[in-house]
Amino acid sequence: MSKPKVFVTRKWPSSVEEKLNALYDVTLNTDDRPLTADEFKAALQNYDAVCPSVCDAFPADVLNAADKRCKILGNFGVGFNHIDIQAAKANNIVVTNTPGVLTESTADLAMTLLLMSARRGAEGDRQVRAGQWTGWCPTHMLSSDVTGTTLGLIGFGRIAIAMARKAHHGFGMKIIYFSPRAADQSVVDELKAERCATLPELLAAADYVSLHCPGSPETKHLINADSLELMKPSAHLINSARGDVVDSQALIDALRHHKIAGAGLDVYEGEPNINPGFLTLDNVTLLPHLGSATLSTRTAMGNRVLANLADFFGGKEPQDRVV
Numbered sequence: 001m002s003k004p005k006v007f008v009t010r011k012w013p014s015s016v017e018e019k020l021n022a023l024y025d026v027t028l029n030t031d032d033r034p035l036t037a038d039e040f041k042a043a044l045q046n047y048d049a050v051c052p053s054v055c056d057a058f059p060a061d062v063l064n065a066a067d068k069r070c071k072i073l074g075n076f077g078v079g080f081n082h083i084d085i086q087a088a089k090a091n092n093i094v095v096t097n098t099p100g101v102l103t104e105s106t107a108d109l110a111m112t113l114l115l116m117s118a119r120r121g122a123e124g125d126r127q128v129r130a131g132q133w134t135g136w137c138p139t140h141m142l143s144s145d146v147t148g149t150t151l152g153l154i155g156f157g158r159i160a161i162a163m164a165r166k167a168h169h170g171f172g173m174k175i176i177y178f179s180p181r182a183a184d185q186s187v188v189d190e191l192k193a194e195r196c197a198t199l200p201e202l203l204a205a206a207d208y209v210s211l212h213c214p215g216s217p218e219t220k221h222l223i224n225a226d227s228l229e230l231m232k233p234s235a236h237l238i239n240s241a242r243g244d245v246v247d248s249q250a251l252i253d254a255l256r257h258h259k260i261a262g263a264g265l266d267v268y269e270g271e272p273n274i275n276p277g278f279l280t281l282d283n284v285t286l287l288p289h290l291g292s293a294t295l296s297t298r299t300a301m302g303n304r305v306l307a308n309l310a311d312f313f314g315g316k317e318p319q320d321r322v323v
C-alpha cells in the first residue's frame with residue numbers, strides 16, 4: 001500500500017521531520033518560505049494531509065478549492081483561529097491542534113514579558129547597546145514592582161493557570177481572573193484565585209493584565225480605547241494570546257499618552273507586520289511570537305501532530321480533533 005502524502009507548510013525541528021519522512025510520502029518546505037493561498041489550495045488538491053502552522057491562513061476561499069484530496073489539517077499549534085473551522089467541516093476536512101505541550105513555555109514567555117515590561121528590560125538593553133548608559137544613579141530608569149502585586153488574567157485556561165502558578169508561587173502575586181467559566185475548586189484553592197464578575201472589574205483592579213483568550217470574532221478588540229481607559233495608569237498589559245484581541249492603535253494611543261504604564265507584546269494584528277506606532281514607543285516590549293519557541297516544545301508540538309496523523313490514518317479518532 002502506498003504511504004499517505006503529507007505536505008508540511010513550514011520547517012519543523014529536524015528530529016520530527018525525520019520521523020515524518022520515515023512514515024509518510026512527505027513534501028517539506030526546506031527553505032521555510034511563507035506560502036501563498038494558491039500554494040495552500042494546490043496542497044489541499046494534491047496531498048492526503050496538510051500540516052499548517054499558526055500563521056498560515058486557511059479561510060473558506062482556500063478550503064473550498066475544487067477537487068481536494070486532503071482529508072486532514074494537522075495544525076502545528078494550539079490556536080486555530082487562522083483556519084475557518086466551519087468551512088473545514090463543510091468540506092469534510094478534519095482539523096487537529098497541539099494542546100497541552102506548549103503550556104509551560106508559553107506561560108514562561110508571558111512572565112518574561114511581564115517582567116520585562118515592569119522592569120523596563122528592553123529599554124535598558126537598548127540604552128546599554130546605544131552607549132547611552134552613564135552609570136548607576138539613584139533615579140536611573142525607575143520601574144514598577146512585581147512581587148506582591150495583582151495579576152489579572154483574561155481567559156483562565158491551561159496557559160493562564162500555568163502563568164498564575166508562576167506569578168503566585170514565585171512572585172507572591174494575587175490572582176484575579178475573568179473567564180466565561182469558573183475555575184476548578186482545586187485551582188481556586190491552590191492560587192487563592194478570585195473570579196471577577198465583569199471585565200471592567202478586572203481591568204480596574206489589576207496591576208498587570210495578561211490576555212489568554214482565543215482569537216475569534218467575539219474577542220476581536222476586546223481590549224480597546226474604552227477598556228484601556230479602565231486600567232490603572234500604573235498598570236501593564238501583556239499579550240501572548242492573539243494580536244486581534246487588542247486594538248493596536250488604541251494601545252499605541254494609551255501608551256503614548258501614559259494612560260497605562262507599559263505593555264509587553266508577543267503577538268500582533270496582521271503579524272508579522274507591526275503597526276509602526278509601536279516602534280516609536282519606549283514603554284512597549286516587542287517580541288516576535290516566541291511563546292512556544294523552545295526546541296523541546298516545538299519538537300513536542302511536531303510529535304503531537306504526528307500522533308494525530310497516526311490516529312487518523314490508522315482509522316482512530318485523533319486525540320486533538322477540533323472539528
Ligand code: DGY
Nearest residue numbers: 054077078079291292
Ligand atoms: C499556538 O500554538 O497557538 C501558539 O501561538 C504558537 O506559539
